[in-house]
Amino acid sequence: xxxxxxxxxxxxxxxxxxxxxxxxxxxxxxxxxxxxxxxxxxxxxxxxxxxxxxxxxxxxxxxxxxxxxxxxxxxxxxxxxxxxxxxxxxxxxxxxxxxxxxxxxxxxxxxxxxxxxxxxxxxxxxxxxxxxxxxxxxxxxxxxxxxxxxxxxxxxxxxxxxxxxxxxxxxxxxxxxxxxxxx
Numbered sequence: 001x002x003x004x005x006x007x008x009x010x011x012x013x014x015x016x017x018x019x020x021x022x023x024x025x026x027x028x029x030x031x032x033x034x035x036x037x038x039x040x041x042x043x044x045x046x047x048x049x050x051x052x053x054x055x056x057x058x059x060x061x062x063x064x065x066x067x068x069x070x071x072x073x074x075x076x077x078x079x080x081x082x083x084x085x086x087x088x089x090x091x092x093x094x095x096x097x098x099x100x101x102x103x104x105x106x107x108x109x110x111x112x113x114x115x116x117x118x119x120x121x122x123x124x125x126x127x128x129x130x131x132x133x134x135x136x137x138x139x140x141x142x143x144x145x146x147x148x149x150x151x152x153x154x155x156x157x158x159x160x161x162x163x164x165x166x167x168x169x170x171x172x173x174x175x176x177x178x179x180x181x182x183x
Contacts, residue, residue: 041102075181088170098160
């Protein structure tokens, strides 16, 4: 009877170890996704920053040149130019804010986690046991936590991307209106 029980325990232990390996693999995947989304937020911030700098430089250049100001202010599209400029800058800034929020959303939860040195000492002395079931629960909780973080990061990045696309459309519209004003 004890031999059958030992085989059952060994089989159960193997199954728990397999579950643990699967969960660790899933946890590593979610952590990689967090890193990937953070990289995308970084790229978006860099792009927004470069485009905003170029636009500010162009606006300053146009504002300093009197003949350009006169030409554009006399254009029948001047109101549309101003509205497109304001909307475009607002969209770039909003895109930047949401990309920053995506960075801010990054949080980590370690798994498996041993909470204290006292516990380690207890395990070394044989007074406590490191439970595979407990580690499974920790890893599963960490996967759920990281998935939630990734959903938030993804949502912020989607909003940032929508505003970036709107800003690009505004920038293109500004270019078209300037060419129409010149011609």
